[in-house]
Amino acid sequence: MVIAIQIILLLILIACWLYFASMLISDLFGVPFVPTRNKSLDQIFDFIEFNQKDVFYDLGSGDGRLPFYIAKKYNIKAVGVELNPLLHVFCLFKKWLTKSEKVQFYRRNFFNLDLKPATVIYLFLFPEVVEKLYPKFMKHCPRGTVIISHGFKIKKLESKKVAELPNKPFATYFYRL
Numbered sequence: 001m002v003i004a005i006q007i008i009l010l011l012i013l014i015a016c017w018l019y020f021a022s023m024l025i026s027d028l029f030g031v032p033f034v035p036t037r038n039k040s041l042d043q044i045f046d047f048i049e050f051n052q053k054d055v056f057y058d059l060g061s062g063d064g065r066l067p068f069y070i071a072k073k074y075n076i077k078a079v080g081v082e083l084n085p086l087l088h089v090f091c092l093f094k095k096w097l098t099k100s101e102k103v104q105f106y107r108r109n110f111f112n113l114d115l116k117p118a119t120v121i122y123l124f125l126f127p128e129v130v131e132k133l134y135p136k137f138m139k140h141c142p143r144g145t146v147i148i149s150h151g152f153k154i155k156k157l158e159s160k161k162v163a164e165l166p167n168k169p170f171a172t173y174f175y176r177l
């Protein structure tokens, strides 16, 4: 009994350590790992009418909760792109565990990624990073691509804004190129 409790405590300790280590690593890459709240997901994605041809990308996908949620709820392909190796391994493990065939994860810097296949792109990133992505969107994304920015407006895309969800603590902004 005592050994079982010790093992559980050790596992909790390892999980906490991995969580804080992954936050630290993401921080070093410029954007900390702060996940979108699960309870906001239905509200955010009720704004989008997905069809079976849509391909969802989360740029900086953290623990992968958005790709898993989208693939399961809408049965479409959902891609997560993440620099942090710990979070990437966690996503691969969860994919294996849940046998989710529609999700795909890349351990990559999203600035070096081909965004053409994406029809819906999700961002929860600092404003300066989002603004740096703007030229990439304009150059590579086809007309009609939907861009969702959670937390921060994309000032340069103001004229293409189609909706806004004024939630707390983070609002969500929707654009269509």
Ligand SMILES: C[S@@+](CC[C@H](N)C(=O)[O-])C[C@H]1O[C@@H](n2cnc3c(N)ncnc32)[C@H](O)[C@@H]1O
Binding pocket: 025, 026, 027, 029, 030, 031, 032, 033, 034, 035, 036, 058, 059, 060, 061, 062, 063, 065, 066, 081, 082, 083, 084, 087, 108, 109, 110, 111, 123, 124, 125
């Ligand atoms: C605020 S978290 C958002 C996580 C997830 N999208 C969500 O909403 O739950 C931002 C994530 O972006 C990742 N990230 C930051 N810069 C990146 C880059 N250039 N390429 C790939 N991932 C990046 C960080 O490691 C972090 O996990």
